[in-house]
Amino acid sequence: MTPGSPDRTPDHGRTPEQARVRQIALFVVGIAVVLLVSSVTWFGSDRAGWGVAQLVVAVVVAVVGAVLYRRASDGRGR
Template sequence: MPSPEPGSPLARRERLVGLLVLGIAVVLLLSSVTWFGSDRSGVGIGQVALGLVLAAVGGFLVRRAQPR
C-alpha cells in the first residue's frame, strides 16, 4: 500500500492512530515494572514484549504519515 499524500485526511488519521499506539506502548512499558515487583515476571516479560511491538508499529505509522 503506498504512503498517503501528506496533508490528506488519511495521513492525518494514520498519524493519530500511530500516536495512540505509541501512547499505549508507553503505558505498557512503564506499568510492567509492577508485574516484576509482584513476582509475576512472566506477565511482565509479556507486557514488555507487547509494548515494544506496539512502539515499533506506532513509530512506523507516525513516520509513514510525515511529509518527505
C-alpha cells in the first residue's frame, strides 16, 4: 500500500478479535431474526404459548447479539 492510498482492509482498522466478535454478533442477531419471524407459525397453529416463549427467546438472543456488536464496535473485544 502506498502512503496516499486509502485503507481497503475489510475490517476498517479493527483487531482480528474485534472482527471475530462482530461476526459472531451478526450471526447471533441473524438467529434472533429467524426465531422472531418463525414464531408466527406457532400462533397460526393455535399454540400461542409456544409462540410467546419463542418471542421471549428471540428478544433475549437479540439483546445478546446487540451487546456483542456494541462490544466489538467499542473496541472491548473480550
